[in-house]
Amino acid sequence: MIHALPPAIVAGEFVRLQTRQHVVALTFDGGGNADAAKAVLAILKREHVPGTFFLTGHFVHTYPLLARAIGRRYPVANHTVDHLDLRRLSTPSATREITQAGTMIRRATGHDPRPLFRFPYGARDARTLGIVRRLGYVSVRWTVDTWGWMGLALQSVAGAQRRVLGQLVPGEIVLMHLGSARDHSMIDSRALPGVIRAVRARGYRFVTLKGIRAPKI
Numbered sequence: 001m002i003h004a005l006p007p008a009i010v011a012g013e014f015v016r017l018q019t020r021q022h023v024v025a026l027t028f029d030g031g032g033n034a035d036a037a038k039a040v041l042a043i044l045k046r047e048h049v050p051g052t053f054f055l056t057g058h059f060v061h062t063y064p065l066l067a068r069a070i071g072r073r074y075p076v077a078n079h080t081v082d083h084l085d086l087r088r089l090s091t092p093s094a095t096r097e098i099t100q101a102g103t104m105i106r107r108a109t110g111h112d113p114r115p116l117f118r119f120p121y122g123a124r125d126a127r128t129l130g131i132v133r134r135l136g137y138v139s140v141r142w143t144v145d146t147w148g149w150m151g152l153a154l155q156s157v158a159g160a161q162r163r164v165l166g167q168l169v170p171g172e173i174v175l176m177h178l179g180s181a182r183d184h185s186m187i188d189s190r191a192l193p194g195v196i197r198a199v200r201a202r203g204y205r206f207v208t209l210k211g212i213r214a215p216k217i
Helices: 037-047 057-062 064-073 091-109 124-132 157-166 187-201
Strands: 022-030 050-056 077-079 170-179 206-207
Touching: 022 037, 022 187, 037 064, 037 077, 050 057, 050 064, 050 091, 057 064, 057 091, 077 091, 077 157, 091 124, 157 187, 170 187, 187 206
Parallel strands: 022 050, 022 170, 022 206, 050 077
Antiparallel strands: none
């Protein structure tokens, strides 16, 4: 029996779902290439597992058919237009990165990504968090990053799976990616079937981030 859980909200950002139920939210960032996207979608469909997709404007523009396919089945979220570090941009430029991405994602997928937002690289500060909130979004981070994006020199399929299971708690938010790493490896898509089996074997089920609302701060 779980008596104490890590906080779900830290400094106004979600790092875990606010629940004691044995559920896990798989999230997939699409900001670069889409090398692993079809494999990820096929696995989720085959295993009847939901996911939430954080997409950039660049991604939906480059892969419109894929964006539409994602929007037909899963919640979509805003990951900016060009996956830039918003801390390095002026307030008007950072605002445009978010608002234009919202428009592009809505047109490409048929769904408004609000209120779900994820900062590129997880890079944020008080100013950029304020921008996000004023635009009607809530910042969603993660409980665990598989590190699949690091490539085979620093991570492995088994290692990615171990990270997910090692931090498994009710409401865990898992960060994975739709693209390949710089070495062209696709650790996350290869690890995904094993992650699903292992998480289910622990008595957990999968959910999306649909329904999240901005926390009171």
